[in-house]
Amino acid sequence: MAQATRVFCRNFSSSSSRFGNIKHVTVIGAGLMGAGIAQVAASTGHQVVIVDQTDDILSKSKATIEKSLQRVAGETFIAEVMGRLTIKTDAAAAVKNTDLVIEAIVENLEVKKKLFSSLDKAAPKHTIFTSNTSSIPIKDIAVATQRQDRFGGLHFFNPVPIMKLLEVIRIPATSDETFDKLLGFGKAMDKSTVNCKDTPGFIVNRLLVPYMMEAIRMVERGEASPQDVDTAMKLGAGYPMGPFELTDYVGLDTCKFIIDGWHKKYPDNPLFMPSPLLDKLVSEGKLGNKTGEGFYKQKK
Ligand SMILES: CCCCCCCCCCCCCC(=O)CC(=O)SCCNC(=O)CCNC(=O)[C@H](O)C(C)(C)COP(=O)(O)OP(=O)(O)OC[C@H]1O[C@@H](n2cnc3c(N)ncnc32)[C@H](O)[C@@H]1OP(=O)(O)O
Numbered sequence: 001m002a003q004a005t006r007v008f009c010r011n012f013s014s015s016s017s018r019f020g021n022i023k024h025v026t027v028i029g030a031g032l033m034g035a036g037i038a039q040v041a042a043s044t045g046h047q048v049v050i051v052d053q054t055d056d057i058l059s060k061s062k063a064t065i066e067k068s069l070q071r072v073a074g075e076t077f078i079a080e081v082m083g084r085l086t087i088k089t090d091a092a093a094a095v096k097n098t099d100l101v102i103e104a105i106v107e108n109l110e111v112k113k114k115l116f117s118s119l120d121k122a123a124p125k126h127t128i129f130t131s132n133t134s135s136i137p138i139k140d141i142a143v144a145t146q147r148q149d150r151f152g153g154l155h156f157f158n159p160v161p162i163m164k165l166l167e168v169i170r171i172p173a174t175s176d177e178t179f180d181k182l183l184g185f186g187k188a189m190d191k192s193t194v195n196c197k198d199t200p201g202f203i204v205n206r207l208l209v210p211y212m213m214e215a216i217r218m219v220e221r222g223e224a225s226p227q228d229v230d231t232a233m234k235l236g237a238g239y240p241m242g243p244f245e246l247t248d249y250v251g252l253d254t255c256k257f258i259i260d261g262w263h264k265k266y267p268d269n270p271l272f273m274p275s276p277l278l279d280k281l282v283s284e285g286k287l288g289n290k291t292g293e294g295f296y297k298q299k300k
């Protein structure tokens with residue numbers, strides 16, 4: 001049995017003591033990341049509620065999770081996992097009995113703050129809040145709440161069911177108890193955790209973003225084609241995907257949110273200057289795999 005299959009088919013039950021205090025998880029945002037996080041949380045025995053803006057988005061997300069599980073698991077396990085997943089459009093109602101909130105909505109500070117401010121009033125005192133943000137300082141989001149000691153970052157990687165890493169981020173106000181619970185939750189999710197401070201891009205994106213931005217500048221300067229850059233990085237540097245394939249995979253809209261946010265925050269840093277090519281593709285609705293076309297057209 002493949003290793004990924006073994007991990008996903010272990011017989012977890014939500015009464016198991018391996019969870020410490022985190023048994024019930026609310027994932028807000030049912031897109032690319034939210035669906036993956038919810039899949040892994042439910043596969044590792046947690047009770048999970050997924051929240052998004054419409055029932056239609058939520059139904060599609062549930063179907064994506066089921067399809068993803070079908071790649072690696074049998075009918076009985078899939079039924080158990082799907083049985084631990086519920087969907088809701090009312091975020092305040094969803095967090096009433098939850099131990100942990102993982103926010104994976106659009107990469108926009110004001111939208112995230114508005115969400116957490118309303119959740120803060122609805123969630124029980126013990127509930128820990130986390131964001132899966134790629135690029136926004138966790139402390140800038142946490143200020144919207146009165147529970148900064150119970151606030152941190154859980155930065156998962158795409159695709160969540162396959163990528164082993166979880167960056168666990170603490171802000172100065174995060175209590176040791178909260179941080180330990182988040183590390184324990186990472187372990188319960190079968191991820192390898194690294195401890196991160198609340199610095200721009202944490203560890204991975206601090207290194208990944210400049211690399212990817214230099215790739216797009218090479219193409220803008222006419223030095224190489226996206227195809228040749230991707231081939232070069234896969235065959236010459238051993239990366240599983242080249243930077244353009246990866247951008248299509250992440251979503252060009254999300255990449256633009258990240259780079260625009262950093263340019264606004266650090267306007268003098270040439271690494272974070274907006275990219276005319278990225279802006280053009282986003283304005284044309286070419287957002288990558290999610291719309292069928294980005295730098296590449298997806299094969300049907
Ligand atoms: C250039 C333009 C620049 C624009 C600006 C840039 C701005 C900055 C952008 C920064 C973005 C930051 C986003 C972020 O915050 C952080 C990220 O997440 S970065 C992305 C990280 N991810 C990657 O780097 C992925 C790289 N790609 C890969 O690793 C592989 O290609 C991939 C794993 C996706 C697919 O590999 P492949 O071999 O093709 O996969 P298989 O299908 O063969 O499966 C492998 C393995 O996994 C098992 N499996 C498959 N599906 C599932 C599933 N749904 N659930 C569980 N397990 C699954 C499968 O069975 C295989 O297992 P084996 O044991 O090997 O059989």
Ligand SMILES: NC(=O)C1=CN([C@@H]2O[C@H](COP(=O)(O)OP(=O)(O)OC[C@H]3O[C@@H](n4cnc5c(N)ncnc54)[C@H](O)[C@@H]3O)[C@@H](O)[C@H]2O)C=CC1
Nearest residue numbers: 029030031032033034052053104105106107133134158250
């Ligand atoms: N795409 C990637 O590879 C990665 C993204 N991230 C981060 O994860 C977060 C989500 O990214 P994706 O899943 O790619 O985005 P996505 O665009 O696929 O999904 C976002 C979802 O959030 C929903 N949403 C927006 N506002 C909402 C609100 N107020 N309440 C409830 N739902 C709301 C949208 O309807 C959408 O379904 C972002 O912060 C992003 O930076 C982190 C790691 C990797």
